Amino acid sequence: xxxxxxxxxxxxxxxxxxxxxxLAIYSYYLESDKQAWIIDPxxxxxxxxxxxxxxxxxxxxxxxxxxxxxxISGHLEFKTPLFMGP
Numbered sequence: 449x450x451x452x453x454x455x456x457x458x459x460x461x462x463x464x465x466x467x468x469x470x471l472a473i474y475s476y477y478l479e480s481d482k483q484a485w486i487i488d489p490x491x492x493x494x495x496x497x498x499x500x501x502x503x504x505x506x507x508x509x510x511x512x513x514x515x516x517x518x519x520i521s522g523h524l525e526f527k528t529p530l531f532m533g534p
Contacts, residue, residue: 450495462503466495483508 453474454465464477468490476487477499484505486496500507 450490450492452495452499464499466490468492479503479505482506485509485511487511488513 449469450466451469452464453467454463456463460480462477462479466475466477467473468475473490474488475490475496477496478485478487482503482505484500484503484507486507486509489496489510496507499505
């Protein structure tokens with residue numbers, strides 16, 4: 449199960465740290481001016497879909513800091529109209 453473990457919001461930005469409870473893997477959602485970046489996305493992208501819909505943002509980029517031997521990334525799962533920018 450993936451959960452939000454940390455949220456911070458300030459003038460013009462929002463940050464959410466997500467964690468996979470089975471593997472103790474962390475991913476990050478960063479947003480500025482309704483443009484979102486996801487860092488090292490978990491394979492189950494439902495949590496990111498929910499954040500994007502709730503906040504009315506658009507996915508700008510996915511950043512992979514490195515390939516992971518201990519889990520499958522969700523970076524290829526974002527090929528849906530929900531995530532296509534303007």
